[in-house]
Amino acid sequence: MNSFEIYKILKNHFGEVGSWWPKDGPFEVIIGSILTQQSTWTNVEKALQNLKEANVLTPKDIVSLPLNTLKELIKPSGFFNQKAERIRKVSEYLIEKYNGDLDLLFAKDRKNLRDELLQLKGIGKETADSIILYAAEKNEFVVDAYTKRVYSRLKIVEEEIDYENLKNHIIREIPEELLLYQEFHGLIVLLGKNICKKKNPNCKECPLSSKCKFIK
DNA sequence: CATACATGCTTTCGGTCCAG
DNA sequence: CTGGACCGAAAGCATGTATG
Numbered sequence: 001m002n003s004f005e006i007y008k009i010l011k012n013h014f015g016e017v018g019s020w021w022p023k024d025g026p027f028e029v030i031i032g033s034i035l036t037q038q039s040t041w042t043n044v045e046k047a048l049q050n051l052k053e054a055n056v057l058t059p060k061d062i063v064s065l066p067l068n069t070l071k072e073l074i075k076p077s078g079f080f081n082q083k084a085e086r087i088r089k090v091s092e093y094l095i096e097k098y099n100g101d102l103d104l105l106f107a108k109d110r111k112n113l114r115d116e117l118l119q120l121k122g123i124g125k126e127t128a129d130s131i132i133l134y135a136a137e138k139n140e141f142v143v144d145a146y147t148k149r150v151y152s153r154l155k156i157v158e159e160e161i162d163y164e165n166l167k168n169h170i171i172r173e174i175p176e177e178l179l180l181y182q183e184f185h186g187l188i189v190l191l192g193k194n195i196c197k198k199k200n201p202n203c204k205e206c207p208l209s210s211k212c213k214f215i216k
Numbered sequence: 217c218a219t220a221c222a223t224g225c226t227t228t229c230g231g232t233c234c235a236g
Numbered sequence: 237c238t239g240g241a242c243c244g245a246a247a248g249c250a251t252g253t254a255t256g
Contacts, residue, residue: 037248043228044247078227082249124249144247189247198245200231 001154001211003173007180010187013207017186026102027058029135033127034086035077041193046076059091059100086122093120106136114140125163133185139176142185143167146192153196153214 028048035044050073051057056065065073071084098104106113113136117128132140143166152159157166174180195202203215 033247036246038225038246039248040228040246042246046228076227078246079225079248080227082225086249122249126248130247142247146247185247193246 001156003170003184004175006154006208007174007184007187009207010191011183014187014190017183017190024052025057026106026135030090030102030131031087033130033134034083034090034122035074037079037083037127039078044077047074050074050076059094062088062091063095082122089122090120102135106138110136110138110140113138129167133178133181137178139178139181141167141171141174141181143170144185144189144192146196147185147188149198150188150192150196150208153212154208155213 031051032044032048035047054073056062056073062070067084067088070088071080074080074083074087077083094100094102094105108116110132113132114128117123117131118125123131126142126144129140129142132138133142143163148161148166151157151166152161157169174184191206195206201214203209203212206212209215
């Protein structure tokens with residue numbers, strides 16, 4: 001079974017995901033992509049809500065905030081000490097290099113943008129790709145723990161496959177289109193979060209169960 | 217040198233598992 | 237059955253040490 005088939009089955013099952021990532025602006029996407037590292041989205045939403053209520057919406061707002069206040073605001077997302085440092089460092093960088101104007105950063109081509117993001121502490125491959133796909137809106141596919149779990153349970157790839165290999169496997173099998181990249185990733189998140197869970201998977205509800213060897 | 221593997225980082229949520 | 241203590245999982249990343 002190839003990735004485009006999986007996409008169609010998931011879309012048929014869940015329907016249109018739409019712009020499921022919060023579109024309150026590209027800077028919020030960057031913050032969100034850091035906050036969501038190793039954390040659930042519901043917790044990240046609380047942290048983002050706190051920032052909004054405190055009127056912290058731009059890189060300049062972040063750096064003018066005492067670090068401890070930032071930590072308090074993002075506490076619900078977990079790992080708040082590290083994440084606060086990372087968010088502040090990234091904000092400082094954006095101000096120094098682009099005067100806080102993200103359009104300048106996103107004007108770069110996809111590869112250069114990715115390399116630049118990866119040099120920032122706290123931004124690894126998945127976070128960089130999320131920023132490119134959802135904030136810069138360029139065709140960079142995102143794979144994550146859900147993707148790896150789903151694909152390895154389907155026996156399409158081995159469990160220990162690394163990030164780039166899984167990503168390359170998938171992009172070879174699907175059309176290179178922004179909306180499809182966003183939609184497919186969103187659908188996999190829905191599947192991984194609600195059905196293909198690590199602990200109590202709901203295989204009976206899974207639209208892919210007939211193709212899956214895992215089945216519990 | 218470079219690649220592999222282990223560890224620290226934190227809160228919230230949803231199970232599991234007995235005691236009452 | 238009910239609740240509450242308890243446990244592991246949840247959209248990763250950087251750093252340090254071991255291994256070849």
